[in-house]
Amino acid sequence: MYKMMTPGPTMVAENVRMARSVETGNPDLDLEFYDFYKETCELYSGLLHTKNESLILSGEGILGLEAAVASITEPGDRVLILDNGVFGKGFADFVNIYGGEPVLYTTDYKKEIEAGALREFLEKDSDFKYATVVHCDTPSGMLNDISVICPLLKEYGILTVVDSVSGMFGNEVNVDASKIDILCGGSQKAISCPIGLTLVTISEEAKRMMENRKTRIASFYANLLVFKNYYEDKWFPYTMPVSDIYGLRQALENIKEDKDIIKRHKRIAAKTREALIRAGLHLYAENGYSNTVTVFTIPGGVTAGDILKIMREDYNIMLAGSFDVLAGEVIRIGHMGYNCTEENVRETLTALDIVLRKLGVELKDVLEYR
Numbered sequence: 001m002y003k004m005m006t007p008g009p010t011m012v013a014e015n016v017r018m019a020r021s022v023e024t025g026n027p028d029l030d031l032e033f034y035d036f037y038k039e040t041c042e043l044y045s046g047l048l049h050t051k052n053e054s055l056i057l058s059g060e061g062i063l064g065l066e067a068a069v070a071s072i073t074e075p076g077d078r079v080l081i082l083d084n085g086v087f088g089k090g091f092a093d094f095v096n097i098y099g100g101e102p103v104l105y106t107t108d109y110k111k112e113i114e115a116g117a118l119r120e121f122l123e124k125d126s127d128f129k130y131a132t133v134v135h136c137d138t139p140s141g142m143l144n145d146i147s148v149i150c151p152l153l154k155e156y157g158i159l160t161v162v163d164s165v166s167g168m169f170g171n172e173v174n175v176d177a178s179k180i181d182i183l184c185g186g187s188q189k190a191i192s193c194p195i196g197l198t199l200v201t202i203s204e205e206a207k208r209m210m211e212n213r214k215t216r217i218a219s220f221y222a223n224l225l226v227f228k229n230y231y232e233d234k235w236f237p238y239t240m241p242v243s244d245i246y247g248l249r250q251a252l253e254n255i256k257e258d259k260d261i262i263k264r265h266k267r268i269a270a271k272t273r274e275a276l277i278r279a280g281l282h283l284y285a286e287n288g289y290s291n292t293v294t295v296f297t298i299p300g301g302v303t304a305g306d307i308l309k310i311m312r313e314d315y316n317i318m319l320a321g322s323f324d325v326l327a328g329e330v331i332r333i334g335h336m337g338y339n340c341t342e343e344n345v346r347e348t349l350t351a352l353d354i355v356l357r358k359l360g361v362e363l364k365d366v367l368e369y370r
């Protein structure tokens with residue numbers, strides 16, 4: 001297997017793979033599984049510093065985003081879309097699909113959302129049912145400060161839907177302190193599970209909003225209300241992927257034991273950026289760097305394809321290019337979750353040094369982890 005230094009999916013710990021292979025019962029009929037599911041949700045909520053209920057949905061991260069939007073959007077609702085990245089903008093599509101009216105607040109894709117400017121905007125127009133915010137916009141590695149932005153939106157009575165699929169557990173997330181109404185996570189990023197699960201964490205206010213709708217939620221699979229009373233009634237809306245959830249539980253236990261997790265991500269991310277800059281490469285963003293992924297601009301004269309191919313074929317390391325407006329422009333090094341060790345990043349940067357030189361890129365200094 002190759003070393004998968006991509007910003008999701010990430011590498012998976014041995015004990016998580018093992019947990020997924022144990023014998024399973026029937027999750028619909030096995031009453032103990034309802035406890036296991038609920039305790040896993042509570043463990044996750046606890047790690048995100050909230051008592052709000054979390055739900056594990058059977059589907060990849062995108063399902064979580066769609067479910068959040070489907071469940072609280074009614075036809076004609078104005079929704080503020082904070083757009084300083086590809087995922088940021090992408091929320092507008094979901095809002096459109098469910099009949100809402102997305103209003104884009106578009107800012108420079110190389111900079112984090114600036115609270116002062118957002119406040120000025122809200123002073124003029126704050127008539128929004130909710131706003132969507134991306135914590136770490138993975139294609140550019142842009143980190144938005146949700147601890148400032150979400151409370152600011154709430155000051156204006158605007159609920160918040162936050163996509164922290166690639167942000168959480170590498171960057172601090174405190175749902176209660178940040179007043180986040182719906183937080184979306186995914187199994188395959190810093191949680192370091194295989195692909196297949198998404199998690200949504202829902203405030204009481206968001207639940208009331210769903211329950212007091214005038215129109216029905218136009219979905220079943222993306223309807224968060226279908227989980228209502230699942231525990232009391234011992235009835236899941238659909239059969240739960242029990243092995244995936246066993247794996248998730250182990251991964252969350254790993255995170256709980258890992259007292260240094262955020263500090264390690266922060267240190268490794270900072271050292272990765274320093275190494276690239278010393279070598280004369282350019283980071284894509286000007287500020288707002290996430291601890292989970294580092295994105296640099298492809299130097300002149302080479303292509304993303306060349307770099308990725310040689311890294312993979314000669315050094316057995318997979319890095320990622322990017323997509324949408326960033327396709328062909330940048331390379332991404334994913335150092336989140338189980339990827340995020342000094343050894344992994346050291347090996348990656350050393351290989352990248354050789355590959356770039358081979359392709360004729362002149363580096364100012366040795367590209368290495370120090």
Ligand SMILES: *Cc1c(COP(=O)(O)O)cnc(C)c1O
Nearest residue numbers: 008061062087136138163165166
């Ligand atoms: C990975 C990711 C998702 C999930 O989407 P996929 O691209 O299908 O994996 C959602 N939001 C963000 C910010 C992500 O990084």
